[in-house]
Amino acid sequence: MSFSFFKPSRPKTPQEVAKAIKDSLSALDPKIIAEVKAREKALEDVEKNVMAMRVMLSGDGEAEPNPDQVLQLASEICNEDILSLFIHKLPILGWEARKNLVHCWCVLLKHQVNSISCCVQYIENHLELLDFLVVCYDNKEIALHCGSMLRECIKIPSLAKYILESPSFELFYKFIELPNFDVSSDAFSTFKDLLTKHETIVSEFLTAHYNEFFEPYEKLLTSPNYVTRRQSLKLLGEFLLEPQNSHIMKQYIVEVGHLKVMMTLLKDSSKNIQISAFHIFKVFVANPNKPREIKVILAKNHEKLLELLHNLSAGKGDEDDQFEEEKELIIKEIERLSRIPILEP
Incomplete structure (x- = not known):
């Protein structure tokens, strides 16, 4: 058988x-x-x-x-x-x-x-395949799958560079604000990887596309959505404080519009957002080469700023000690500015 x-x-x-x-x-x-x-x-x-x-x-x-x-x-x-x-x-x-x-x-x-x-x-x-994957965030059925595929691509410098410089990159500002929380969070994860995985490429991109990047980014910082405000503010601090982006930081902290956004975020109802905003706001204040316009705004608003700062605390531990030291230095600088006649032409 x-x-x-x-x-x-x-x-x-x-x-x-x-x-x-x-x-x-x-x-x-x-x-x-x-x-x-x-x-x-x-x-x-x-x-x-x-x-x-x-x-x-x-x-x-x-x-x-x-x-x-x-x-x-x-x-x-x-x-x-x-x-x-x-x-x-x-x-x-x-x-x-x-x-x-x-x-x-x-x-x-x-x-x-x-x-x-x-x-x-x-x-x-x-490379058009990468654009297709980005656009797929508009399809909630496959958005998370495409996000995983995109983040794998972003690990490759040449592919990350293409996405940053592609017109489809601008779609992330829309996808981050989508009402579906899972999709918007995944889009933000991909957006974050694009801005943090390859320092040199990101630095070159921000240098070449400074205004095109920061104008829509400011809308994320002032979004009515708490999660969007918090995530975008934290990410901003991460890539601005990268040593390779020091020239971007220097450009950012001399612009009045950016200072006003940070001052608004210092008043946010969320303590986490206030703390994150402080870490960027302090760079505006500590800058030894502050333009006159920045000094004028800080001096004019010194009473409200000092009140906000005095009521701001980071928590407990060593980080709190460092935070309090930094806060004290910022308070002293704002007080100093309020006493000098910088408002005169």
Whole structure:
């Protein structure tokens, strides 16, 4: 008696896995799968093939992935334009397939041979894919998946630079303010990565696009949404205080409009926002080269500012001691300005 029909099927090669993924994703054409049953079958095929790709790239929990197979699969995925299909078919897929596809995307971008990732090179040659991922924040069904894919891309300097300089970057100001909390928070996480992952690139970007960046950013700082105000203010402090952005900071702290925003935030109902605003406000006051306009505003508003500062405390511990020392120096400087005739022309 023969039991040959119980033999396990031969494992697929990387080329076969890549072809199966491409064929099943390509079959997800709305015109072809208009019927419900055909659509369900097509989605099942994609889910099965994406899972096979995930196992080949990451192992199955028992066996580790074969490095040669991973390399072959990555090459096939690039050569056959499958990365592009990943993105464009994402809105049609089910949740499980999306999750596994995002996992594979992240693995593929990390996989390098001789310090070069063929998948990164592919994206560098198809930069419009990054714009598509940014725009997908407008689709709450896939926004979080696309956000994960974008943040993986942002780890690559050349890809982060493209997004910063692309017109699609401006969309983040809109997405951060979306009413869906999960989507707006994810968009802010991506926005933050863009401004903090690569100091030199960010410094060059802010230098070249100073006004285009800070004008809409000011709207985030004055947003009626508490979370937006707090996150954007904290982020502003992070990248302005980077040593490589010292020239940006010097430009920022001589502008009256920016000072007025910080003075408004010092009055915010949230103590956390007041503290964060203080750490930027203090740089305006401590600047030894304050323009006359800055001195005039500080002197004119000294009574209200001193009242706010006297009532401001950071909490307990060593940080509080440092905060109190800094606050005392700022108070003394404002008092000094209030006593000198700087209002005269």
